Amino acid sequence: MFPINEPTPTLAQLRAFLAVADHLHFREAAVSLRMSQPALSSAVSALEETLHTQLLERTTRKVLLTPAGDRVAVHAARVLKAVGDLMGEVAHSREPFHGPAHLGVIPTVAPYVLPALLPMFARRFPRLKLTVHEAKTETILEEVREGRLDLVLLALPTETAGLVEEPLYDEDFLLAFPSDHPLAEGDGPLDRDVLKGLDIVLLNQGHCLREQAIDVCREVGARATAATYATSLPTLVQLVAGGLGVTLLPESAVPVETGKRVRLALRRFQPPVPGRTIGLAYRASSARTPEYAQLAKAVRGAIRARRLPVRVTS
Amino acid sequence: MFPINEPTPTLAQLRAFLAVADHLHFREAAVSLRMSQPALSSAVSALEETLHTQLLERTTRKVLLTPAGDRVAVHAARVLKAVGDLMGEVAHSREPFHGPAHLGVIPTVAPYVLPALLPMFARRFPRLKLTVHEAKTETILEEVREGRLDLVLLALPTETAGLVEEPLYDEDFLLAFPSDHPLAEGDGPLDRDVLKGLDIVLLNQGHCLREQAIDVCREVGARATAATYATSLPTLVQLVAGGLGVTLLPESAVPVETGKRVRLALRRFQPPVPGRTIGLAYRASSARTPEYAQLAKAVRGAIRARRLPVRVTS
């Protein structure tokens, strides 16, 4: 077989040559590299060999750069500088919470939590460049598995292998109904059985909130209205206010969705109160799991300090 | 002792990592590098080890770049590009007669030969970037030995160890005297003994032409005028024309120095005709000795073809 592949110089060879080019003296150069002079000689010779070019003029008393050696020295310096830059970059990015991170959030959480969460992150982790993607649970889980996302904020459990889940907070579902509905007469907690007699409007496919609502309905024997599906929570609220039925609303959405003068009424449930757990998830194989765990911890701290619009749940 | 020196990545490791970053697949990357997959794995691991940083997220089914890996990949590509540039530069400059060369010329040759020589070089060796330095023999010999000059054009022999001498042409010395001098009466070749009765003007210290003239004088028992020394050949000619004495003029200087209406007369000598050999010299240790030898050959060819203002000598 032919050795078709031309060998390329090694960094050690380039360093060796550059040292000689600087000192124009093998022994001094060898000392500066903390290696023996013969090793240096052979390294430089090897470089000349791989380049098929004489780089140095040697006599026993003097060392000179050939014109080719002069130019090679310039390029060698560039190569080593690039290596240095690489090392510097690594050293720089080895500090935690530095660099880009892609965060995925589900739509039934994003509008209610992000407005408070993002400024908190920006203040606590200023060098972490967060990019936010909003998508349905299904999509988001695939993306985090594929590596297009690093962190996801969604309802737990994800039931996805290879993900670490960090619970952040629990929230109740409240029953939302038109304000002229008979249920508006009372105001104590409702038994979940009331769902059996109601038209229940849901989000469309892919939203985990839809599945969670369906689960609740199944437990009490109610059935959701098949006809109408909303594509977002604000739309869903409008449908309910418009009298098309009732729905289950996560507590964190309440302040936003009822803030405007919407013809909507809300009542809590009696225990067992339906609800969901929102948490952060990331690949267990990620190199930054410790950082992500600390991120989750920071979020929980902010919730405890009531800086996020969700209830503290033991 | 501590191993204070941080190890730096090797080019093989950077190549390995880049291949994996490109393919996101160890086996394919290994194939593209024509190496085995375990070797590739260990190379990448070694890189991560030396950088103390995880560059890849590996599961048994998928490979992902970490944020750090992403940035390192960019820098690694730069490093390898710099190496490629270096190789390209070498390949480019491996063609002969390419790149810079510093030529030294003595003042008693430069004005008479260079005007014809330089265009010839430019035409025959267009990629050779000649830089011309004019200085006295002594200076020029030191500079070529020190490596500040690569080629020197001067009178041979140099009697300097480590130099290769390439004779180019021989030239006679002519006797130059004022046109109203008694010698102007005749016109046949002169015996060198006439020098004994004349005031001989010389160049000042350091010019080899001065030494050569002195040698001629010593041989015939004449003595040079101690009072006046010219610092250049044109000046010397002016001194002679002005009647301060006679001098020995190299033949190649004749056309230039007598072209203007100078009150100067010239006569040849009878054999043995005094003269000098002009040649090219360069360090024997130079990496480009073959090129320089060819350069000398080209000059001799041009002389034979009468494209240079010197006489062809056997």
Next chain:
DNA sequence: CAATCTGAGAGGTGTTTCCTATCAATGAGC
């Protein structure tokens, strides 16, 4: 649940690199 594909590990071999000791050539000093 079997088949298949992933990257990682183990063991052994060949090459490379490095060191110490030594050499021939050069130049400085007496």
Next chain:
DNA sequence: GCTCATTGATAGGAAACACCTCTCAGATTG
């Protein structure tokens, strides 16, 4: 002119490294 110090190159052997083949455990796919 002779001696001696200094230069880069060379030789031989030890250590380190990189590589290959074989193999494995885990994950995905049908």
